[in-house]
Amino acid sequence: MIIVPASADTERGRPGTTQQFADMQAYNDQMLRAGVFVDGQGLHPTSRGARVTWADGEWSVTDGPFAEAKELIAGFTIIEVSSREEAIEWLKKWPASCAPDPGQHLELRQVYAPEDFGEEFTAELREREEQMREEAARAAARG
Incomplete structure (x- = not known):
């Protein structure tokens, strides 16, 4: 799973430009043709979300937005590849127009x-x- 960090723009509800959508679609299409693309979705900003926390034997709900911008997720892509190295090669092909803000990164995690x-x-x-x-x-x- 490729985890895409949120940015100030995604948290303002601006998920991308026409060029970014076209670049991401071309990237996803390339992965689809290679047989590794499983799924990918963008996420609405945290202002439309909630956190549900278990503490002291009860659930509590905190409505968004959430301030920890560097820890928020704007979307994900799931790929099915044969190795960690192959997954990293796909991450290196991520469209430059969709690259995370400076100081942020794409995160690779294996799904159980x-x-x-x-x-x-x-x-x-x-x-x-x-x-x-x-x-x-x-x-x-x-x-």
Whole structure:
């Protein structure tokens, strides 16, 4: 997963210019043709979000916006590649027009696969997880 940091513009609700959208679409299309693109989405600014925190046995809700701009996420891209090195090569192809602000970075994180969880994630739990993913895919396809 490629995690894209928020910027002052994305937090103001300005997700990009026409050129940035075109550059990102070309990048995603390149990954799609290479068979590595899985998904990618931009996120609304934190002013439209909330944080829900568990403390002292209760949930509390804090509405956005959130001040920690350097720790906010503006979007993500999920790719499926064979190695960390291949993922890094794709990050190096990120469109320059969409590069993070100076001092910020794209972050690469590996998504867990069921086999990463060990024996605690039993066969029954794995089967139910797969069923839920199939149900979600069918619901998404129905729109």
